Amino acid sequence: MSETSDIGILGSGPAALAIAGACIRRGVSVTLVAPSPRQPWEPNYCLWADEVPAALSSVIERTWPEVSVATSLGERHLQRPYVKLDTHAFQQRLWEDLRVGSARIVPDRAARLEHHDDGARIHIDGGGTERVRLVIDASGARSPFVERVHRRAPAYQVAYGVFLHAPGHRLDLERSTLMDFRPVASDADDPPSFLYLLPLSPDRLFVEETSLAHRPGVSLSLLRERLEARLHSLGLGQSLRVGEERCSIAMGLGLPARGQPLVPFGAAASMVHPATGYSVAHALRKAELVAEAIVGALAADDVQRAIGAGNAAVWPRSERATWELYAFGLETLVNMNVAETARFFDAFFRMPTEAWSGYLGGTLGPGELGAVMTRLFRSLPAAVQWQLVRTSVSTGVAPLARTFLQTGTT
Numbered sequence: 001m002s003e004t005s006d007i008g009i010l011g012s013g014p015a016a017l018a019i020a021g022a023c024i025r026r027g028v029s030v031t032l033v034a035p036s037p038r039q040p041w042e043p044n045y046c047l048w049a050d051e052v053p054a055a056l057s058s059v060i061e062r063t064w065p066e067v068s069v070a071t072s073l074g075e076r077h078l079q080r081p082y083v084k085l086d087t088h089a090f091q092q093r094l095w096e097d098l099r100v101g102s103a104r105i106v107p108d109r110a111a112r113l114e115h116h117d118d119g120a121r122i123h124i125d126g127g128g129t130e131r132v133r134l135v136i137d138a139s140g141a142r143s144p145f146v147e148r149v150h151r152r153a154p155a156y157q158v159a160y161g162v163f164l165h166a167p168g169h170r171l172d173l174e175r176s177t178l179m180d181f182r183p184v185a186s187d188a189d190d191p192p193s194f195l196y197l198l199p200l201s202p203d204r205l206f207v208e209e210t211s212l213a214h215r216p217g218v219s220l221s222l223l224r225e226r227l228e229a230r231l232h233s234l235g236l237g238q239s240l241r242v243g244e245e246r247c248s249i250a251m252g253l254g255l256p257a258r259g260q261p262l263v264p265f266g267a268a269a270s271m272v273h274p275a276t277g278y279s280v281a282h283a284l285r286k287a288e289l290v291a292e293a294i295v296g297a298l299a300a301d302d303v304q305r306a307i308g309a310g311n312a313a314v315w316p317r318s319e320r321a322t323w324e325l326y327a328f329g330l331e332t333l334v335n336m337n338v339a340e341t342a343r344f345f346d347a348f349f350r351m352p353t354e355a356w357s358g359y360l361g362g363t364l365g366p367g368e369l370g371a372v373m374t375r376l377f378r379s380l381p382a383a384v385q386w387q388l389v390r391t392s393v394s395t396g397v398a399p400l401a402r403t404f405l406q407t408g409t410t
């Protein structure tokens with residue numbers, strides 16, 4: 001059996017590496033347990049430019065000064081820069097932080113955790129045990145180690161995307177398409193899906209058809225068919241496919257239950273935004289705060305207090321409450337048809353930039369979120385308002401929504 005590490009981290013995705021680096025920078029020892037920890041990441045991670053920490057600015061592959069959002073009701077160009085990270089450089093950059101300190105890497109899966117008052121044991125799948133004082137679980141949305149406040153089954157964001165070699169394409173390199181909800185295929189009525197388009201260079205594009213949230217998840221084959229129809233309508237049907245992305249993200253997982261003997265982080269901690277599916281910016285933003293809380297309490301030799309402080313930093317009370325409201329936002333999306341979705345997003349992106357940006361970033365406090373939701377509700381057509389009221393009653397969030405909406409209007 002090895003020496004006891006201060007912190008055992010499960011996983012080697014963005015959340016695990018971000019929190020590992022933040023802990024190591026504070027001088028504690030870390031054991032990272034993950035199967036194939038160096039396996040190259042595949043997703044094309046994108047964020048709003050203002051969410052990228054300064055230390056990661058070197059891994060930005062491309063910036064679009066504006067994004068477009070289109071529905072059958074019209075198209076809007078939004079002046080908020082959006083970036084794609086270079087996935088390989090992003091992964092390498094986060095690993096660099098682990099090299100400077102004391103990190104032990106165990107290239108296997110955690111099979112079982114054993115918790116004691118003064119520490120924990122991580123039982124490794126292939127045999128052996130790692131002793132640590134505290135476990136941070138960043139092993140993704142399917143973690144079996146995290147107990148959740150389960151309310152309802154997750155919805156799924158599903159997307160099918162391809163890289164295209166398209167020399168001479170006419171698309172504006174200064175603008176990406178965040179959402180184009182205009183239906184193209186004859187069967188594109190229900191469930192709604194949209195085109196996401198990143199012009200990467202004069203001869204390279206990334207195009208993806210995305211179902212924002214559906215229960216159960218929309219099939220990849222349907223999205224692939226719709227993407228083909230879109231490519232034909234854009235005159236790109238014959239362009240060479242040079243890579244693909246398949247995406248399935250569990251949305252609206254219950255928050256971690258309180259009083260657990262570990263600290264969940266990233267998708268394992270339900271940090272995936274319930275209405276967008278994004279979590280990378282959230283994990284990068286939180287990593288320093290959570291590490292600070294944990295390392296401070298560990299220095300005082302109080303493991304239980306460190307676990308409590310870590311969990312409180314991941315999910316402060318006020319953020320737990322606002323997240324429930326975001327989950328209500330998810331339920332409304334899941335229940336909307338194509339026409340309602342168009343009206344909803346048309347009204348959403350007509351709000352001032354700080355309102356829709358704050359909502360998408362998940363950074364609004366309860367009062368601010370209430371104000372944004374009230375404003376949005378008032379600007380929606382009566383049919384969509386009625387849909388929202390029905391959803392709030394059927395999902396049991398009506399009292400919570402009422403509280404926040406009143407807060408927001410005062």
Ligand SMILES: Cc1cc2nc3c(=O)[nH]c(=O)nc-3n(C[C@H](O)[C@H](O)[C@H](O)COP(=O)(O)OP(=O)(O)OC[C@H]3O[C@@H](n4cnc5c(N)ncnc54)[C@H](O)[C@@H]3O)c2cc1C
Pocket residue numbers: 010011012013014015016033034035042043044045046047108109110111138139140141245246247248249265266267268277278279280281
């Ligand atoms: C194709 C795709 C594109 C996406 N694009 C974006 C985007 O542009 N922007 C954005 O913000 N979000 C995006 N997301 C959503 C989300 O941010 C990602 O899913 C992100 O990878 C979640 O990070 P994570 O580190 O929490 O979990 P994961 O990346 O899922 O990492 C989990 C880690 O845990 C490991 N693990 C699993 N089981 C065990 C175990 N038993 N023991 C130890 N380790 C274990 C895995 O090997 C992995 O290393 C995308 C998701 C997908 C699938």
